[in-house]
Amino acid sequence: MQKNEGKNISQAVIARLPRYYRFLGDLKDAGVERISSKDLSIMMKVTASQIRQDFNNFGEFGQQGYGYNVDFLYEEIGKILGLTTEHRLIIIGAGNLGHALTNYSNYENRGFHFMGLFDRNEQVIGDKIGDLKVMPMEKMEEFIRENDIDIAVIAIPKAGAVEVADRLVRCGVKAIWNFAHVDLNVPSDVIVENVHLSDSLMKLSYNLTNR
Amino acid sequence: MQKNEGKNISQAVIARLPRYYRFLGDLKDAGVERISSKDLSIMMKVTASQIRQDFNNFGEFGQQGYGYNVDFLYEEIGKILGLTTEHRLIIIGAGNLGHALTNYSNYENRGFHFMGLFDRNEQVIGDKIGDLKVMPMEKMEEFIRENDIDIAVIAIPKAGAVEVADRLVRCGVKAIWNFAHVDLNVPSDVIVENVHLSDSLMKLSYNLTNR
DNA sequence: TAGATTGTTAATCGATTAACAATC
DNA sequence: TAGATTGTTAATCGATTAACAATC
Numbered sequence A, B: 001m002q003k004n005e006g007k008n009i010s011q012a013v014i015a016r017l018p019r020y021y022r023f024l025g026d027l028k029d030a031g032v033e034r035i036s037s038k039d040l041s042i043m044m045k046v047t048a049s050q051i052r053q054d055f056n057n058f059g060e061f062g063q064q065g066y067g068y069n070v071d072f073l074y075e076e077i078g079k080i081l082g083l084t085t086e087h088r089l090i091i092i093g094a095g096n097l098g099h100a101l102t103n104y105s106n107y108e109n110r111g112f113h114f115m116g117l118f119d120r121n122e123q124v125i126g127d128k129i130g131d132l133k134v135m136p137m138e139k140m141e142e143f144i145r146e147n148d149i150d151i152a153v154i155a156i157p158k159a160g161a162v163e164v165a166d167r168l169v170r171c172g173v174k175a176i177w178n179f180a181h182v183d184l185n186v187p188s189d190v191i192v193e194n195v196h197l198s199d200s201l202m203k204l205s206y207n208l209t210n211r
Numbered sequence C, D: 001t002a003g004a005t006t007g008t009t010a011a012t013c014g015a016t017t018a019a020c021a022a023t024c
Helices: A011-029 A037-044 A048-056 A070-080 A096-102 A105-110 A137-147 A158-170 A197-209 B011-029 B037-044 B048-056 B070-080 B096-102 B105-110 B137-146 B158-170 B197-209
Strands: A067-069 A087-092 A112-119 A132-136 A151-154 A175-178 A191-194 B067-069 B087-092 B112-119 B132-136 B151-154 B175-178 B191-194
Touching: A011 A037, A011 A048, A011 A070, A011 B197, A037 A048, A037 A067, A067 A070, A087 A096, A087 A137, A096 A112, A096 B096, A112 A137, A132 A137, A137 A158, A151 A158, A158 A175, A175 B197, A191 B197, A197 B011, A197 B175, A197 B191, B011 B037, B011 B048, B011 B070, B037 B048, B037 B067, B067 B070, B087 B096, B087 B137, B096 B112, B112 B137, B132 B137, B137 B158, B151 B158, B158 B175
Parallel strands: A087 A112, A087 A151, A112 A132, A151 A175, A175 A191, B087 B112, B087 B151, B112 B132, B151 B175, B175 B191
Antiparallel strands: none
16 A cells, blocks of 8 residues: 655655664564554654654554554565565675675575675685675676676775776666765666765764764 | 854754765865865755855855865865864774774774774684784773773674663763664763664665665 | 544744855 | 855755644
8 A cells, every 4th residue: 555656755754764664673573563653753762743754655554543553564664665575786895895795694584685796806706705706807797697686785995986886887787885985977767875984984073073 | 263163063964074075085186276166066966055055054164256275175174074183993893894894994094093893702802803903892991991992883783782882881982883783872972873784775775666 | 432543734943045245 | 357156145945843633
């Protein structure tokens, strides 16, 4: 009963969904059956109004006088987030960050499958990291096509990132999880999600200095 | 000439500062001397109005008819972000992510000094990662006090994170860079900057599914 | 039924954009 | 000086919060 067809949901709302999902998962694990927007708002330190507005972007998930069924809402938000779809990822860059992400295996059960790992450094090619063998960059395009990869993770320094993104887009990758500290220039139908760690540390630095 | 004394700058503005800083750094490296809000707005794909409003939260950094001096503005934003202050960090968790962050050494020249690395796993205690030796968790409090640590990085699974955060706060750490997938509960004068990688991947997933 | 709580409309608040006088 | 561009005020837009009728 999703009603977001054609509607444009703001990124502010979308950015809050994973946190709802996490809290509902915790409630579910704790065996809680139902929750009102008021009680959830106290737990999460947001307003009950915001919670109801957010959910109502996507459908009517609650029931007057009762609240929300935890299991049901958890499942629905999972669907909205696309976690019921299978995704196939590759990681570009087998450095420390590439390692860390490869082994971040708790994604697997959410439908994210890490299929391959690439690096341009001949020293590391052939190394095994988790289940994955490091492959040379030249094999990337072929691998993407043959394995139906839809998401690529860029975990290399900024110098090579823009060029790699171009290559990824050219062979049909639909989304890029970008850890390189640079803006990628991709067509508007390709999704880019940036994780700029140094931006995050600078924000911390600001708040620490000016508190 | 900062005029943000007492003023409350919104987190939206602060979150944009590191990106300005990066673009100005690139311009500086390219030998560009001055830039107008208009030209910068084209490069950064934001409005010139927003740029001028953002900067004017902190002072009058430009000159009518001229624009902004790149070197000067770069330095000023660096100061605003607190990058001229020296910070001393420890990392809790010597797993893959702890490794990656330890070696993320380009922070050093911005005044972030990684001083110590802690883990509860006896197998890894004593290991050397970069310049740092992994120390046992029991030594954490002592180390923080003796080395004047002001920032702690939490790079352990969510299970232990809340308790570790309590310990950190109790011995005077002023800011936490939190990579654990859990909300920390700390006094309001302690800064928490969250990096929830799975939230980021779920946001990507949403945008990929609903584009 | 009476009480609780949603879904939704209206009011408020804050952030972004536009406009322009000031001025280099 | 004339042209360019800032700093800042005013207008607009969007997001959050409040309120309440609908209804379980």
